[in-house]
Amino acid sequence: MPGFELIGQEERDALNALMDEGGVFFAHGFDAKRKHFHVRELEADFCAYLGCDDALCVSSGTAAIKVALKAIGVGHGDEVITQGFNFIADFEAIIDCGATPVVAGSDDTLNMDPAQLEALITDKTKAILPVHMLGVPARLNEIMAIAKRHNIPVVEDACEAVGAKYNGQFAGTLGQAGVFSFDYGKAITTGEGGLVILNDADIAVKARQYHDHGHINLPGIGRGLDRAGMVGFNYRMSELNAVVGKVQLKKLAFITEQSGKRYAALDQQITAPAFKKRAIPTEATPAYDTYIVEVGDAQIREHAIQLLGDMGFGTKNLPDAMNWHCSVYWDHMGFDTRTPAQLATLALLERQIAIPVTLGKSVADFAALGQALNGLSV
Ligand SMILES: Cc1ncc(COP(=O)(O)O)c(C=O)c1O
Incomplete structure (x- = not known):
């Protein structure tokens, strides 16, 4: 929540600097007109702060969940297990993928009760989506152990837990993927924005493609001649959001x-x-x-x-x-x-x-x- 309380001269200076250095708001291309790729720099800054290897900025926390689920391959007929104390976005993302939400109850952390998890797993379960509600991580050791036993990827929704830790690691960095939100009410804000933390190389490739119309981004080829690796969508973050994010992350x-x-x-x-x-x-x-x-x-x-x-x-x-x-x-x-x-x-x-x-x-x-x-x- 406090990120918006600290918006000040640093954010204003960062936005002005973006205008002065060429005013490119798009994350890709326009190389001659720009000095920075701020979205890519914000991803690198997050990896350094969180101690993770790979992360992808997207347009919102909701988009981040959808991108993670799509990258895992969640689709029609699949089930995703999540929790009843949640934000509606998680259910929207699951349903938007064509899948069905399966809902675990809460334990005394108010998050997903690991004791209820295993009984909900079926041969349709494609992902497990615990949510670290209002700053407190779910019991991830237990959840991850069950997921591992059944070979099901875990997507941590850490939208409300940016800065929280579990086992000494930042929440969001422990599962196969994790998601953050930077909407106006979150710990740090870019106005709207999100991050997908990527701990699996295949999921990472698909996430990058899906959030950007399927673009493969073949090196040495302009975006106009690039090809699509999958049916994607536009969930990209803009440079405007990223310059603010770089400042907010420092706070x-x-x-x-x-x-x-x-x-x-x-x-x-x-x-x-x-x-x-x-x-x-x-x-x-x-x-x-x-x-x-x-x-x-x-x-x-x-x-x-x-x-x-x-x-x-x-x-x-x-x-x-x-x-x-x-x-x-x-x-x-x-x-x-x-x-x-x-x-x-x-x-x-x-x-x-x-x-x-x-x-x-x-x-x-x-x-x-x-x-x-x-x-x-x-
Ligand atoms: C737990 C949780 N997941 C996902 C989201 C969605 O994030 P956004 O508002 O950036 O789309 C939120 C936002 O309130 C949230 O609290």
């Missing part, structure tokens, strides 16, 4: 660190038994951009939501955008939305409050919020 370590301080201040104050904290896998370090707490008592919960509004924090997704984050609400999509796992996820989510960790409030503000929330139950 990510600061954002994660500062968010962590605020998150810790809030967490320390919340001790009353009325508040049940979200489980964080021992292997995980969150991105810290959202603090989720379960409040089972309806009255305390109502007061807590009121207090968050009064103190100028508000809530984030739970409960204010529940319809976009729980699969039970997506019966326009043509899959069974009312399985016991999804209904259980709904019941779990209805008890949660998600608090945005914003850099516009100080560490002391978050401590004061924690105290005030805690005070509601005594």
Whole structure:
């Protein structure tokens, strides 16, 4: 979330520099008119920051999921297993590929419950798509072990967990592919934008082709005479987004660190038994951009939501955008939305409050919020 809070002179200078150096907004060609290939440079910057070998910038997080699934070969008749606490984009991408979403329920991390995963695998399962919701990684060791046993690729949706870690590695870099979003509400923003992290050479080739009308980009041949390797689409990122992304990426370590301080201040104050904290896998370090707490008592919960509004924090997704984050609400999509796992996820989510960790409030503000929330139950 805080990326947009830090947009300033650096982003403005980067955009002006792009204009001054030739104003090429397209990621390919126009070599004589340009000094940089900013989209390609942003990919290299991400690989250096994340410690991964390959990444592809695309036009959104939604596009990133679709590109990853298409590159894996997800198509008509296939199934993709994902989770009920999610964002609608994951289901849209699966359905847009012609496949069917199969929905696992949530564990105490609120993410995909590995204990429910294996029973959902069929001979149609083409990919597993765990989602690191609101900054906390799913239990990836368990999920990846099951996936490996069945030889099914894992696409990590880390759109809401940019900067989080698992087993000491950045979330999004552990599966065969991982995806980030840089929309305006994410940890860092390019306005709209996304990244596909690529850990498999075949998936990488297909992802590059699919996001760019199938272009093979044969070396030494202009794009006009190039050939298509597959039926593709246009999910390219523009240079405008990339120059902003290069600046925002430089702020990510600061954002994660500062968010962590605020998150810790809030967490320390919340001790009353009325508040049940979200489980964080021992292997995980969150991105810290959202603090989720379960409040089972309806009255305390109502007061807590009121207090968050009064103190100028508000809530984030739970409960204010529940319809976009729980699969039970997506019966326009043509899959069974009312399985016991999804209904259980709904019941779990209805008890949660998600608090945005914003850099516009100080560490002391978050401590004061924690105290005030805690005070509601005594
Ligand atoms: C978990 C998750 N996946 C995917 C997306 C889609 O990203 P975008 O908005 O960049 O298309 C989002 C965006 O909110 C998200 O939260």
